[in-house]
Amino acid sequence: MSHSAVVDAAELARFRELQQLAYEAAQSVGEGLEPGVTERQAARRIREYLVARGVQDWFHTPFAWFGDRTAFRRFKVPLQFFPTNRRLAEGMPFILDCAPVRDGYVADIGYAGCLGENRVFERLMDDLGAYRQLIVEQVRAGNTLRDIYGAVDALISEQGYDNRHQVYPGRVIAHQVGKVHSRLPTFMVGGFGIRSLQTLFGDLLVERMHHRSPLWADGEISNHPATPGMWAVEPHIGFRGVGVKFEEILVVTTDGDAYWLDDDLPHVRRWSGKVATA
Amino acid sequence: MRTRQITASDGVRLAVQEHGDRTNPTIVAVHGYPDDHVVWDGAVAALAERYHVVTYDVRGAGHSEAPTQRSAYGLDQLECDLAVVVEEVSPYAPVHLLAHDWGSIQAWHAVTGDRMRGRIASFTSVSGPCLDHAGHWFRSRLRRPSPKRLRELVTQLACSGYIGFFQLPLLPELAWRSRLLPRLLGTLERLDPAAAAQPARPSLSDGLRGLALYRANMLARLGGPRERRADIPVQVLAPTGDPFVSPALQTDIARWVPDLRIRRVPGGHWLPRTRPDVVTRCTSELVEDVEHGRQARPLRRARVGGKRPRCADQLVVITGAGSGIGRETALAFAEQGAEIVAADRDQTAAARTAELAGLLGPQATPYAVDVSDGAAMEDFAKHVQTELGVPDVVVNNAGIGVAGPFAETSVEDWQRVIDVNLWGVIHGCRAFAAQMTDRGEGGQIVNVASAAAYLPSRTLSAYATTKSAVLTLSQCLRAELASSGIGVSTVCPGFVHTNITARTRFVGLNDDGQQQRQQAATRMYRRRNFTPDRAAREILRTVETNAALTPITPEATAGLVLSRLTPGLLRAAARADLTPG
Numbered sequence: 044m045s046h047s048a049v050v051d052a053a054e055l056a057r058f059r060e061l062q063q064l065a066y067e068a069a070q071s072v073g074e075g076l077e078p079g080v081t082e083r084q085a086a087r088r089i090r091e092y093l094v095a096r097g098v099q100d101w102f103h104t105p106f107a108w109f110g111d112r113t114a115f116r117r118f119k120v121p122l123q124f125f126p127t128n129r130r131l132a133e134g135m136p137f138i139l140d141c142a143p144v145r146d147g148y149v150a151d152i153g154y155a156g157c158l159g160e161n162r163v164f165e166r167l168m169d170d171l172g173a174y175r176q177l178i179v180e181q182v183r184a185g186n187t188l189r190d191i192y193g194a195v196d197a198l199i200s201e202q203g204y205d206n207r208h209q210v211y212p213g214r215v216i217a218h219q220v221g222k223v224h225s226r227l228p229t230f231m232v233g234g235f236g237i238r239s240l241q242t243l244f245g246d247l248l249v250e251r252m253h254h255r256s257p258l259w260a261d262g263e264i265s266n267h268p269a270t271p272g273m274w275a276v277e278p279h280i281g282f283r284g285v286g287v288k289f290e291e292i293l294v295v296t297t298d299g300d301a302y303w304l305d306d307d308l309p310h311v312r313r314w315s316g317k318v319a320t321a
Numbered sequence: 322m323r324t325r326q327i328t329a330s331d332g333v334r335l336a337v338q339e340h341g342d343r344t345n346p347t348i349v350a351v352h353g354y355p356d357d358h359v360v361w362d363g364a365v366a367a368l369a370e371r372y373h374v375v376t377y378d379v380r381g382a383g384h385s386e387a388p389t390q391r392s393a394y395g396l397d398q399l400e401c402d403l404a405v406v407v408e409e410v411s412p413y414a415p416v417h418l419l420a421h422d423w424g425s426i427q428a429w430h431a432v433t434g435d436r437m438r439g440r441i442a443s444f445t446s447v448s449g450p451c452l453d454h455a456g457h458w459f460r461s462r463l464r465r466p467s468p469k470r471l472r473e474l475v476t477q478l479a480c481s482g483y484i485g486f487f488q489l490p491l492l493p494e495l496a497w498r499s500r501l502l503p504r505l506l507g508t509l510e511r512l513d514p515a516a517a518a519q520p521a522r523p524s525l526s527d528g529l530r531g532l533a534l535y536r537a538n539m540l541a542r543l544g545g546p547r548e549r550r551a552d553i554p555v556q557v558l559a560p561t562g563d564p565f566v567s568p569a570l571q572t573d574i575a576r577w578v579p580d581l582r583i584r585r586v587p588g589g590h591w592l593p594r595t596r597p598d599v600v601t602r603c604t605s606e607l608v609e610d611v612e613h614g615r616q617a618r619p620l621r622r623a624r625v626g627g628k629r630p631r632c633a634d635q636l637v638v639i640t641g642a643g644s645g646i647g648r649e650t651a652l653a654f655a656e657q658g659a660e661i662v663a664a665d666r667d668q669t670a671a672a673r674t675a676e677l678a679g680l681l682g683p684q685a686t687p688y689a690v691d692v693s694d695g696a697a698m699e700d701f702a703k704h705v706q707t708e709l710g711v712p713d714v715v716v717n718n719a720g721i722g723v724a725g726p727f728a729e730t731s732v733e734d735w736q737r738v739i740d741v742n743l744w745g746v747i748h749g750c751r752a753f754a755a756q757m758t759d760r761g762e763g764g765q766i767v768n769v770a771s772a773a774a775y776l777p778s779r780t781l782s783a784y785a786t787t788k789s790a791v792l793t794l795s796q797c798l799r800a801e802l803a804s805s806g807i808g809v810s811t812v813c814p815g816f817v818h819t820n821i822t823a824r825t826r827f828v829g830l831n832d833d834g835q836q837q838r839q840q841a842a843t844r845m846y847r848r849r850n851f852t853p854d855r856a857a858r859e860i861l862r863t864v865e866t867n868a869a870l871t872p873i874t875p876e877a878t879a880g881l882v883l884s885r886l887t888p889g890l891l892r893a894a895a896r897a898d899l900t901p902g
């Protein structure tokens with residue numbers, strides 16, 4: 044369980060491996076998306092890709108958002124997160140988000156892409172890099188999760204965008220993850236795997252007793268520095284009809300250090316490439 | 322000036338005046354009734370610096386001969402006269418036409434006919450329709466009436482009443498001889514505030530002989546209009562206060578004129594006399610476009626037809642554009658196709674806004690300026706004018722917050738908030754209103770006040786004072802600039818969630834207390850959750866409708882209603898300290 048905070052190196056490697064696989068799935072499906080494909084079809088492709096590679100369960104079922112749904116425009120109820128029959132067209136941004144479980148290890152990733160040219164998308168993607176930097180720095184500095192949330196908000200406002208992770212239930216920018224182990228059958232409740240939910244609720248209970256939340260938002264409950272363990276962090280920014288995000292695991296050690304589980308990810312490669320050529 | 326006589330096809334001798342270098346592109350200007358070439362004097366002086374400008378007296382007017390039979394004044398003959406003049410003054414290159422009133426009616430006839438095909442490069446028409454188009458216009462209004470179309474029809478019929486009168490025998494002559502008609506014309510011209518105190522007096526003989534123009538053409542053309550198309554670039558200058566030709570009649574012609582621009586110009590019927598500078602500029606812009614492909618923004622903006630964003634080719638200046646309402650207003654205008662100048666004291670923030678605006682629309686320009694600095698604002702306005710042109714919309718939005726008890730508000734606090742919130746708006750209005758008035762094509766100024774302008778509060782004495790001053794200033798300016806076609810609007814936001822709460826100065830508190838108040842206010846505004854993009858939408862709507870006063874947010878609207886119905890209640894409510902904290 045994640046509240047047995049410390050994860051050893053071998054286990055970290057397994058988490059990294061699964062996160063790699065999940066990004067590989069999103070990227071390969073994303074690059075293969077053609078005009079006219081629906082969100083549902085895209086989500087199914089991710090599922091098939093991962094099941095074929097040994098994924099047995101899901102922390103949540105794969106999501107796919109196209110067009111202005113990447114920015115969660117006019118989202119009022121959680122049902123709207125689920126894939127629809129919206130079709131992809133030239134110039135449309137998309138986000139693929141999946142959270143596979145394999146052998147008790149969990150990944151939760153988000154991948155933003157675009158079919159063809161879209162200047163707003165490119166600009167947002169370039170600007171998204173600053174959040175990855177900001178978050179890890181502030182966690183290392185021992186700032187409270189609430190303050191970091193505020194710092195992210197300030198950067199969003201400075202950049203002239205809007206905060207889209209506040210649309211997620213609980214306004215969360217991140218949640219803790221850990222190994223899932225349970226003997227319950229594989230089942231989905233509202234798109235979330237039952238065993239994962241059981242783990243998350245288990246965490247919630249334990250954390251609540253310590254007045255700490257495995258969810259990271261801007262409320263009183265996040266008024267503490269990051270608890271050691273693994274956090275799936277997902278800053279999601281939007282501008283007009285375009286939203287972009289990444290989601291990946293941040294490791295927080297018991298001595299308060301923090302680092303991203305893996306730097307060899309599509310969005311990170313994009314940014315380091317940009318920096319290198321700049 | 323070089324004058325000469327040219328003989329028309331039927332032997333009538335026409336007096337022609339030439340100005341400027343013959344090697345430059347030629348502009349031929351045709352005057353109306355009851356005028357002669359003198360009506361162009363103002364425009365000719367400026368145009369001749371760059372062009373070869375030719376004017377002539379239409380038969381029956383000025384120094385040209387006046388045949389006695391009415392049939393000599395038919396439109397075909399007048400077109401023929403124009404063709405002869407053009408052949409003489411510019412035998413090798415097509416000419417640009419500029420025409421006013423009856424001159425414009427003749428020029429339309431030439432432009433839409435076959436005789437002068439290939440001889441006319443462009444046409445700028447002032448206050449004169451194509452009679453065939455007008456005939457169709459009257460008929461379509463009668464055939465498919467709607468309230469709006471009928472209103473337009475009645476308006477134009479009222480304007481055209483004199484045409485019927487001119488058809489009568491003898492009475493019009495009597496009106497001329499008794500000086501009744503000249504006096505009436507003088508009165509009408511003086512209605513235009515831009516008119517000289519003493520309008521030109523038309524000569525009696527011109528007035529009498531020119532009646533033949535009406536009698537020879539009006540009934541025939543209006544009664545049996547033909548389909549006549551113009552296949553050259555045309556621009557129509559439609560004065561908004563023309564007592565004879567309503568804008569609707571002049572502008573509803575796109576189906577016959579595919580390459581059309583329409584520019585509404587605040588002013589009366591005698592634009593060439595009252596605003597020669599405007600006529601000159603508009604004419605040169607079209608000539609430059611046709612000759613060299615240099616399309617000035619106002620010309621692009623005036624283009625009719627085609628699907629274009631609502632604010633395409635408008636230049637919009639916004640102060641305080643680096644954050645909040647200003648930034649969102651910039652983005653909203655950019656999204657509608659406007660070109661943005663984003664000004665802010667914070668250079669980085671302005672640059673960011675410009676960058677974002679450029680993603681949504683045309684390239685935008687950032688500018689760092691402190692609105693409270695009068696000299697810097699003058700420089701800013703000059704810079705905008707020389708680099709980008711005169712703005713169509715100016716939003717004076719930059720502002721800061723101050724809150725707290727009167728006694729603890731220092732003189733410096735007062736000065737700072739008055740400098741930014743009031744002087745900033747004054748400087749913005751001074752610098753840009755003058756440009757707009759000079760340009761003579763109208764514009765829109767929006768001043769961002771606040772609901773505090775009409776909702777007194779014990780904790781906002783300084784801030785509310787500046788905002789109600791802005792409201793009053795805007796209302797006065799609106800009255801003054803209306804005749805120049807410049808709209809002045811005030812918008813009054815209530816609680817809009819922006820950075821303003823975190824930057825407001827709460828007087829009489831130490832730094833910690835300040836911060837606490839700022840955070841509490843920010844939380845309150847966030848819970849209120851009225852986002853600045855919604856405020857921006859209201860500002861766009863305000864510009865579109867030239868609304869005098871727009872409250873933004875429901876509480877601002879309710880407050881406005883209450884302030885009018887039950888001011889006493891609001892005075893009582895003002896005693897409450899509503900500062901969150």
Ligand SMILES: NC(=O)c1ccc[n+]([C@@H]2O[C@H](COP(=O)([O-])OP(=O)(O)OC[C@H]3O[C@@H](n4cnc5c(N)ncnc54)[C@H](O)[C@@H]3O)[C@@H](O)[C@H]2O)c1
Pocket residue numbers: 640641642643644645646647664665666667670690691692693718719720721722741745769770771772813814815816817818819820821822824853
């Ligand atoms: N937010 C509200 O609830 C509210 C309510 C009523 C009125 N208003 C008015 O709306 C306007 C915009 O406010 P906002 O809420 O967007 O605030 P904001 O603080 O988010 O933005 C104001 C912008 O103006 C700039 N600015 C401040 N002083 C300046 C100066 N001297 N020169 C140039 N730029 C300057 C700032 O740098 C900032 O970018 C202000 O005039 C404010 O008084 C706001």
